[in-house]
Amino acid sequence: MDQEMPLKIAERLLQSYLNSFTYPAEGRLDVVIPAEKLVDTVARLIEARWGYLGSITGLDIASPAGAEDEANDQTAGHFECLYIFFSGAAVLVLRVPLAYDAAVVPSICGLIPAATLYERELMEMFGIEVEGTPVKDRLVLADDWPKGVYPLRKSFSGIADADQR
Amino acid sequence: MEIKKVDEGKFVVPIGPQHPALKEPGHFEFTVDGEIVMDAKVRLGFVHRGIEKMAEQRTYTRDLYLMERVCGICSHVHGTAFTLGVEKLAGVTAPPRAQAIRVIIAELERIHSHLLWLGVAAHEGGFDTLFMYSWRDRETVMDLLELLSGNRVHYSANVLGGVKFDINPVQTDQIRRGVDYLEERTQFYQKVVTTDNTFLGRTRGVGYMSREQAELQGAVGPTARASGVTRDVRVDAPYSFYPQTPVQIVLDDGGDLTARFIVRIKELFEAYRLVRLLLDNLPEGELATRMPRRIPAGEVISRVEAPRGELMYFIRSNGTDMPERVKIRTPSLCNWGTITSTAVGLKLADMPMLLAGIDPCFSCNDRMIRVRRAGEPGVMTWDQIKAGKGGWSV
Numbered sequence: 001m002d003q004e005m006p007l008k009i010a011e012r013l014l015q016s017y018l019n020s021f022t023y024p025a026e027g028r029l030d031v032v033i034p035a036e037k038l039v040d041t042v043a044r045l046i047e048a049r050w051g052y053l054g055s056i057t058g059l060d061i062a063s064p065a066g067a068e069d070e071a072n073d074q075t076a077g078h079f080e081c082l083y084i085f086f087s088g089a090a091v092l093v094l095r096v097p098l099a100y101d102a103a104v105v106p107s108i109c110g111l112i113p114a115a116t117l118y119e120r121e122l123m124e125m126f127g128i129e130v131e132g133t134p135v136k137d138r139l140v141l142a143d144d145w146p147k148g149v150y151p152l153r154k155s156f157s158g159i160a161d162a163d164q165r
Numbered sequence: 166m167e168i169k170k171v172d173e174g175k176f177v178v179p180i181g182p183q184h185p186a187l188k189e190p191g192h193f194e195f196t197v198d199g200e201i202v203m204d205a206k207v208r209l210g211f212v213h214r215g216i217e218k219m220a221e222q223r224t225y226t227r228d229l230y231l232m233e234r235v236c237g238i239c240s241h242v243h244g245t246a247f248t249l250g251v252e253k254l255a256g257v258t259a260p261p262r263a264q265a266i267r268v269i270i271a272e273l274e275r276i277h278s279h280l281l282w283l284g285v286a287a288h289e290g291g292f293d294t295l296f297m298y299s300w301r302d303r304e305t306v307m308d309l310l311e312l313l314s315g316n317r318v319h320y321s322a323n324v325l326g327g328v329k330f331d332i333n334p335v336q337t338d339q340i341r342r343g344v345d346y347l348e349e350r351t352q353f354y355q356k357v358v359t360t361d362n363t364f365l366g367r368t369r370g371v372g373y374m375s376r377e378q379a380e381l382q383g384a385v386g387p388t389a390r391a392s393g394v395t396r397d398v399r400v401d402a403p404y405s406f407y408p409q410t411p412v413q414i415v416l417d418d419g420g421d422l423t424a425r426f427i428v429r430i431k432e433l434f435e436a437y438r439l440v441r442l443l444l445d446n447l448p449e450g451e452l453a454t455r456m457p458r459r460i461p462a463g464e465v466i467s468r469v470e471a472p473r474g475e476l477m478y479f480i481r482s483n484g485t486d487m488p489e490r491v492k493i494r495t496p497s498l499c500n501w502g503t504i505t506s507t508a509v510g511l512k513l514a515d516m517p518m519l520l521a522g523i524d525p526c527f528s529c530n531d532r533m534i535r536v537r538r539a540g541e542p543g544v545m546t547w548d549q550i551k552a553g554k555g556g557w558s559v
Contacts, residue, residue, distance in 0.1 A: 024464065025253075027402075052383055052396075054468075055494035057479050084466060084479070089402035091466055114383035114502045125217075140210035151218050 006051065006090035013044050028091040035096050035105050042083070042094075042108045051087025053108075056118035058082075058126040062154040077154075079103050079128060098128065107133035125152040174198060178513060182211050191525070197513050205508040207501055220491040225251050225325060225460060228488065232478075233319055235493060238281065241267075241274045242471040243493075244323040246478040249404055250467030251325055254460050254482050261448040263327035264406040269443050270313070270322045271405075271469075272436040273340075276347065277306045278472035279429045279436075282524045283354060286426070289517040290367045295357060302350045305343045312336055327453025337444050344437045351433045358426040368422035372507045372519045375420055382502040386474020387432065388523045391417050391424035398470040405469075410442055425522050459486050471496050473524050497525045 007029045011021060020032040033041055045051070059080040076099075083094040096105055105122075107130050108115050119130040120139040127150035138145070150156060181192040190211035196204035216235055220228045232247040233240040245267055252259060259267075280303035287295035307317045314320035314330060322328050332340075358364055374384070379392035389396050398404070399412040415431040417424040460482040467478040474496030483489040500523040508519060 028466065052380065054466075054475075054477055055479070055492065057490075057492040057494075059481065059490055082479070084477070086401075086468070086475075093466075112383070113381065114499065117498055117501065137208075138210065140213040142210070142213075151215060156218075 004090075006087040007092070009048070010045070010050055010087075010090075010092050013048055013050065014041060027089050028093065030093045030095055032095045032097065035098060038083070038094065038096055039106050039108060039111070042111050045085060045092075046111050051085045051090070051092065053112050053115060053118075054084040054086045054091075056081060056083055056115060056122060058122050058128060058152060060126065060152065060154045079126060081105055081122065081128065083108075103127065104129040104131055106131050109134050124150070126150050127153065175203060180516065182208075189525075193516070193520075195508065195513060195516060200512045200514070202508050202511050202513055202516065205505045207505060209501075217491055217493060220488055222487065224458075224486045225488065228491070229323060229325060230321070232491075232493075233321055233323075235495070237318055238278050239274055239471045239473070239476075240319050241270050241322055242469055242476060244321070245271060245405065246467045246469045246476050247480070247491075248323045248325055249469070250465045250478050250480045251460060251482075252456070253465045253467065254463045254480065255325075255457055256461075257326055257454060257456055259327045260451040260454055261406070262331075262450045263452050265409075265443050265447050266328045266330075266332060266452075267322065268406040268410065269332065269340075269440055270310070270320060270328075272439045272443075273306055273310055274320075275436045275472045276433060276440075277303055277310065278524075279433050280306065280347075282429060282472075282521070283426075286518065286521040286524075289521040290364070292364060295354070295364075298350075299354065302347060305347055309340050309343045312339060324453055324456075326456035327451070329452075331452055332444075332447065337447075340440065340444060344440055348434065348437045351430060351437075355427075355430045358423070358430065365423060367515075367518060368426060371422045371511065371515050372425075372522055373421045374503055374507050376418075378506065379420075379503065382506060383499045384474075384503050385496045385499045386471070386524075387415075387425060387428045388474065388500045388503060390415060391428040392420040393418040396475070398468050398475050402468060404467075406443070410439060410446075412439065422518060422522050429524075459484060460488075473497055474499065497523070500525065 007027070010029055014031060015021070022030045024030050031041075059082060060077075061080060062077045078100060079098040081096040081098065083096070085092040085094070098105065103126070105128060107119055109119065110132070116133060116135055117139065119133045120135060120137070122128045123130055123133070123136065124139055124141055127148070141151075175196055175198045178195045178197055179192065180195065182190040192208040192211070194206040194208075195202050216231060220231060223231060229244055229247055233244040235243045280299050284296040284299040284303065287293070287299065310320050311317050313332060313336060314322060322330065358368070374392050376393045379389050379394050384392065384394065385396060393416055395414060395416060397412065397414050399407045400414045403411070413435055415428050415435060417428050419427070462482055462484040464479070464481045467480065469476050476496055477494040479490070479492035479494075480488055481490040503523060504520065508516065511519065
């Protein structure tokens with residue numbers, strides 16, 4: 001299957017107002033975007049009927065131990081939300097970096113209703129706030145799971161510690 | 166989901182969490198006006214096992230066994246997605262014979278999964294004879310998988326860098342005979358689901374989903390293909406040995422339950438063809454190649470076509486022997502959205518069949534369960550969880 005064409009189209013669609021394009025693997029394009037441009041970017045993809053949303057994945061990139069000497073924005077711990085789109089064999093990843101103390105992304109459910117499950121997972125597993133998402137109920141964790149405990153954060157080590165907080 | 170005020174004359178009928186349709190837990194609330202469903206809600210998570218978190222604390226080798234246990238029906242395809250991803254990160258390619266064996270097992274697994282589904286769906290519709298016939302015939306493929314691997318469900322064919330077992334000429338003959346028998350039986354099932362009037366009465370026009378709806382809801386696999394959406398990872402982005410053995414995509418424009426039956430049954434025929442083709446053209450050579458223990462830092466998105474549709478693994482490595490993050494996006498998760506939208510306007514009695522129609526796999530989208538017994542503390546340490554104590558089942 002041709003992977004180059006969809007990626008060229010995606011690049012042309014987005015290049016007017018984004019600039020950090022990387023090709024980390026064959027047939028895959030990564031774009032780093034700020035949270036405030038997310039909805040607009042997704043809208044452009046939808047408008048052009050570019051592929052479909054494959055998944056939204058949260059990442060907790062903890063600052064590596066011993067990295068204090070060159071502490072800057074690159075090495076500081078932060079979240080990343082990955083919006084993964086597929087079109088045939090081509091993969092487009094919108095990477096939204098978020099600081100720990102400002103972990104808020106806008107909801108894309110208005111454009112892609114199916115995103116609700118992924119957004120609930122982001123809220124539940126990482127504690128990332130998704131603004132404007134239609135449903136904020138628990139998705140997979142137990143009803144009596146303690147509030148404010150996010151299991152997929154790197155700092156999570158078990159719910160026993162959490163209860164003592 | 167906010168609880169809506171129920172108007173006079175409407176009732177909320179809870180179904181589940183025990184055995185809502187399949188023998189797996191899920192909870193549904195259907196708001197009905199008389200017989201007609203007005204609203205549908207889903208609550209998942211009853212078998213959430215925390216596998217993504219566990220994966221971060223195990224080596225890649227141990228993770229492979231963990232991933233095979235995400236699902237008890239499509240264990241091989243989970244292992245394959247994970248293995249292919251890790252191999253890509255390590256820059257290793259499994260030998261051709263190993264790739265071909267992976268695909269043979271994957272197609273045998275698809276046969277077993279589709280026959281299992283046929284039985285369950287027939288049972289939900291009240292056709293228990295068809296259910297028992299199809300499950301009897303499914304034993305043929307289960308026996309073949311056991312013959313190859315020693316196991317009926319967790320065949321565990323993959324290792325990082327290749328496969329564990331070979332297929333010898335005696336086994337090849339047995340597989341051919343089994344596939345011949347199943348093909349003959351599948352022709353009978355095709356006839357039943359397309360011509361039997363009572364059966365069609367339960368499926369024709371029920372749960373209709375247009376192509377646009379399927380695309381909007383992000384449906385995948387046979388559920389999407391039964392609405393005419395051309396989406397199949399084996400065709401769109403061939404992996405493993407699929408580039409050498411191209412798959413013919415099975416599509417139907419019907420969009421209803423009948424179409425979902427037809428697509429899956431036609432996929433059985435395609436699976437028989439692929440298994441035969443691969444057995445005829447099994448490349449000679451090694452079964453596995455060396456894998457490094459530590460995987461270089463990187464990121465990979467690995468996509469495969471599970472029996473229920475597109476399965477995606479996102480793996481981020483950090484240079485150690487354990488992954489930094491593993492994200493699993495299973496096909497059932499994508500197909501849930503289609504239930505809540507197609508249910509509205511149907512009769513309550515159609516719900517079990519509609520649920521079975523997407524072939525949902527609860528274990529796949531939940532991945533953790535917690536059972537609290539009387540007198541036991543509700544809090545567990547990570548060590549207890551690792552030791553498997555305190556009612557957590559992995």
